Amino acid sequence: MTKPHLELTGVGIDFPTPKGPFRALDTVNLKIREGEFVSLIGHSGCGKSTVLNIVAGLHQATRGGVVLDGREVNEPGPERAVVFQNHSLLPWLTAWENVQLAVKRVFGKTMTKHEMKDWITHNLELVHMGHAMHKRPSEISGGMKQRVGIARALAMQPKVLLMDEPFGALDALTRAHLQDSLMDIQAQLGNTVIMITHDVDEAVLLSDRIVMMTNGPSATIGEVLDVNLARPRDRIALADDSEYNRLRSQVLTFLYEKQRKIEPIGSRSTASPKKASEVA
Numbered sequence: 001m002t003k004p005h006l007e008l009t010g011v012g013i014d015f016p017t018p019k020g021p022f023r024a025l026d027t028v029n030l031k032i033r034e035g036e037f038v039s040l041i042g043h044s045g046c047g048k049s050t051v052l053n054i055v056a057g058l059h060q061a062t063r064g065g066v067v068l069d070g071r072e073v074n075e076p077g078p079e080r081a082v083v084f085q086n087h088s089l090l091p092w093l094t095a096w097e098n099v100q101l102a103v104k105r106v107f108g109k110t111m112t113k114h115e116m117k118d119w120i121t122h123n124l125e126l127v128h129m130g131h132a133m134h135k136r137p138s139e140i141s142g143g144m145k146q147r148v149g150i151a152r153a154l155a156m157q158p159k160v161l162l163m164d165e166p167f168g169a170l171d172a173l174t175r176a177h178l179q180d181s182l183m184d185i186q187a188q189l190g191n192t193v194i195m196i197t198h199d200v201d202e203a204v205l206l207s208d209r210i211v212m213m214t215n216g217p218s219a220t221i222g223e224v225l226d227v228n229l230a231r232p233r234d235r236i237a238l239a240d241d242s243e244y245n246r247l248r249s250q251v252l253t254f255l256y257e258k259q260r261k262i263e264p265i266g267s268r269s270t271a272s273p274k275k276a277s278e279v280a
């Protein structure tokens with residue numbers, strides 16, 4: 001077998017709490033190929049963001065570790081760009097300037113000013129933000145802000161794109177547009193992507209593999225599902241595709257039968273109603 005691009009081996013983490021250490025993750029093992037699109041799915045609080053944060057270098061594993069192209073990950077780095085649910089753009093800068101900040105940090109010493117200018121514009125055009133690149137975050141929609149966040153991450157030319165529910169705060173139509181854009185961009189650039197999602201349809205539509213996590217504490221990988229649907233993928237055609245529906249029901253079975261989560265009455269937030277295929 002060829003050497004894996006990104007490898008998580010025996011990853012576990014204990015968070016200190018006033019009641020003693022809380023074992024959030026235990027023995028997470030995962031090998032990811034270059035250019036692979038992997039989704040992480042599991043019930044709320046199982047540890048998806050913690051896995052992503054360990055790969056990003058934002059958290060240190062208590063046990064085990066992460067290796068990217070032969071180098072151990074123990075701090076954040078531009079080769080692992082993160083896109084969060086809430087864009088995290090600086091509000092006083094335009095879309096262009098937000099991307100510029102990241103580009104200067106990564107390529108300030110290797111690109112000329114002119115090259116950087118072209119590169120920033122190119123990445124904003126890639127996410128269809130060419131027409132609004134001089135607007136500030138307050139002047140653009142939520143979907144547009146997420147596009148800028150993705151452009152900023154891509155402009156760093158990361159080996160791995162880490163996405164924590166990137167479309168979770170968007171309405172269904174905007175989400176669908178952005179999913180399609182992300183599929184196009186990944187087909188063009190071949191980035192390795194790890195994406196957290198609560199949306200089963202999104203996981204099946206976008207992924208090469210779906211990693212399904214068990215409930216915590218001591219959460220780990222329960223099952224991994226290969227998604228061998230041909231690309232490019234068309235959401236409308238797939239709605240009637242038997243393989244698509246088989247994969248979808250396998251994820252739902254894992255979540256709602258094998259890892260069924262019984263929540264105390266009244267514990268569910270009413271802030272954002274979820275559709276039937278979204279995980280609580």
Ligand SMILES: Nc1ncnc2c1ncn2[C@@H]1O[C@H](COP(=O)(O)OP(=O)(O)OP(=O)(O)O)[C@@H](O)[C@H]1O
Pocket residue numbers: 015016017022024042043044045046047048049050051216
């Ligand atoms: N810094 C921390 N200190 C203590 N406990 C933590 C810390 N960060 C996360 N946890 C706990 O670890 C567990 C996993 O949290 P995490 O945010 O990774 O879950 P998640 O699957 O991403 O959840 P969600 O889907 O709701 O975003 C949870 O029980 C959470 O309360």
